[in-house]
Amino acid sequence: MTVHKYVIVGGGQAAASACEGIRQIDSSGSILVITDEEYLPHQRPPLSKSYLAGKAGLDKVMVHDESYYAENNIEVMTGVSATRISRRGRKVALDSGSTVEYEELLLATGGRAWRLPLSGAELPGVFTLRTIENSDAIRAAAEEAEEAVVIGGSFIGCEVAATLTQLGVHVTMCFLEEYPLQAVAPPELGGHIREIFEDEGIRVIPTMRPERIVGDERIEAVHLENGEVVACDMAVMGVGVRLNTQLARDADLDLTDFSAIAVDEMLRTSDPHIWAAGDIAAWPDPHYERRLRVEHWDVARAQGEQAGRNMAGASEPYTVVPYFFSDIFDLSFEVWGDLVDWDQTVTRGSLEEESVSYWYFRDEILVGVLALGRPDDERDPMEQLVARGLKYDDVAEALQDTDQSLDDLM
Numbered sequence: 001m002t003v004h005k006y007v008i009v010g011g012g013q014a015a016a017s018a019c020e021g022i023r024q025i026d027s028s029g030s031i032l033v034i035t036d037e038e039y040l041p042h043q044r045p046p047l048s049k050s051y052l053a054g055k056a057g058l059d060k061v062m063v064h065d066e067s068y069y070a071e072n073n074i075e076v077m078t079g080v081s082a083t084r085i086s087r088r089g090r091k092v093a094l095d096s097g098s099t100v101e102y103e104e105l106l107l108a109t110g111g112r113a114w115r116l117p118l119s120g121a122e123l124p125g126v127f128t129l130r131t132i133e134n135s136d137a138i139r140a141a142a143e144e145a146e147e148a149v150v151i152g153g154s155f156i157g158c159e160v161a162a163t164l165t166q167l168g169v170h171v172t173m174c175f176l177e178e179y180p181l182q183a184v185a186p187p188e189l190g191g192h193i194r195e196i197f198e199d200e201g202i203r204v205i206p207t208m209r210p211e212r213i214v215g216d217e218r219i220e221a222v223h224l225e226n227g228e229v230v231a232c233d234m235a236v237m238g239v240g241v242r243l244n245t246q247l248a249r250d251a252d253l254d255l256t257d258f259s260a261i262a263v264d265e266m267l268r269t270s271d272p273h274i275w276a277a278g279d280i281a282a283w284p285d286p287h288y289e290r291r292l293r294v295e296h297w298d299v300a301r302a303q304g305e306q307a308g309r310n311m312a313g314a315s316e317p318y319t320v321v322p323y324f325f326s327d328i329f330d331l332s333f334e335v336w337g338d339l340v341d342w343d344q345t346v347t348r349g350s351l352e353e354e355s356v357s358y359w360y361f362r363d364e365i366l367v368g369v370l371a372l373g374r375p376d377d378e379r380d381p382m383e384q385l386v387a388r389g390l391k392y393d394d395v396a397e398a399l400q401d402t403d404q405s406l407d408d409l410m
């Protein structure tokens with residue numbers, strides 16, 4: 001049996017960043033990364049954007065190339081799944097039949113795409129998108145397709161609809177919400193995105209559920225709940241993820257609702273030698289004073305790095321304000337904070353000029369900001385103002401006044 005000081009289970013952004021975090025503190029302790037994917041640890045944002053469009057290669061998807069792991073004395077096992085954790089013996093069993101021993105273990109197992117359990121959902125030509133193979137398969141299908149249906153109006157659905165359109169496929173989008181990105185965008189912005197989609201030739205069908213998918217050998221049409229039949233050559237479902245936390249459940253680690261792994265402010269689980277980071281980790285956030293769990297790239301990056309540092313003895317709490325970005329056609333969004341629950345927004349700038357930020361308040365407290373085309377020097381203050389949880393009455397007027405610098409509000 002091999003013994004490693006650090007074992008990391010996962011092949012996404014959190015796993016890659018954890019290697020960096022460990023090496024910032026411990027230059028020599030042995031590190032083993034176990035991933036069930038066939039690739040080195042990689043990031044996923046390009047899989048719905050530049051990589052799917054064929055504009056970026058795999059080198060833009062990998063977080064580090066092979067030389068990084070060799071130079072930093074990190075062993076990566078690809079195509080191997082961790083099947084069981086034995087906490088008492090600090091061992092991880094692998095599907096290859098072998099077992100590895102750890103001093104500190106990081107779970108960074110992320111999520112897998114959810115497939116709606118519709119009749120016909122398994123037909124060839126019906127895709128979900130999480131992996132490099134999924135992105136390759138969607139691009140290959142798009143080369144042959146004329147008509148695609150995208151199911152889902154959140155980020156993955158919107159990004160895939162935009163990229164397929166750029167690849168020359170006519171897209172029909174259907175989703176449950178009233179407008180695209182409804183979970184994070186105020187109605188004015190949602191309406192603007194819908195207009196952009198329609199100008200680009202996408203047919204947008206809001207508040208609509210797909211009922212079944214039909215086809216003989218492969219997909220031929222999606223039947224909607226209003227009886228309409230949308231003929232198509234392919235469909236992509238962007239309808240959310242299920243977390244890969246069965247390992248943690250079987251090991252009796254504390255979980256939260258939605259099967260996330262509960263960690264403390266150091267990103268440590270209920271076992272002192274097991275840590276968790278990225279999509280699967282629910283951490284006690286100091287700004288919102290409640291547990292957050294976020295499925296975004298930057299959270300996986302920052303938590304992976306912090307967990308790595310703490311596994312190596314740093315003992316630093318995780319206090320980063322959640323951040324994410326998305327690119328849809330020419331629109332680039334950035335978001336700081338937690339936009340899950342808000343009841344009021346304040347607008348700074350102009351949506352017509354595509355230079356706008358929306359400031360989100362819950363119970364009169366600032367909880368987040370979404371920015372689109374705002375000047376670069378507003379980025380830092382945005383993050384810091386959100387971290388401070390300012391009161392509506394104290395800042396609403398000043399935020400709307402673009403002549404007033406955000407620095408003044410600090």
Ligand SMILES: Cc1cc2nc3c(=O)[nH]c(=O)nc-3n(C[C@H](O)[C@H](O)[C@H](O)COP(=O)(O)OP(=O)(O)OC[C@H]3O[C@@H](n4cnc5c(N)ncnc54)[C@H](O)[C@@H]3O)c2cc1C
Nearest residue numbers: 010011012013014036044045082110278279295296297300
């Ligand atoms: C197509 C796409 C586009 C995205 N775009 C954006 C974006 O623009 N902006 C943004 O902020 N976020 C984006 N995201 C979200 C972001 O990619 C995720 O939040 C991020 O991937 C989470 O990283 P992670 O390391 O926690 O998990 P993951 O990336 O899911 O990695 C988990 C890894 O663990 C492996 N694994 C699981 N179980 C086991 C096991 N038992 N044994 C071995 N290995 C295992 C998995 O195969 C995988 O390699 C996007 C996601 C997708 C899918």
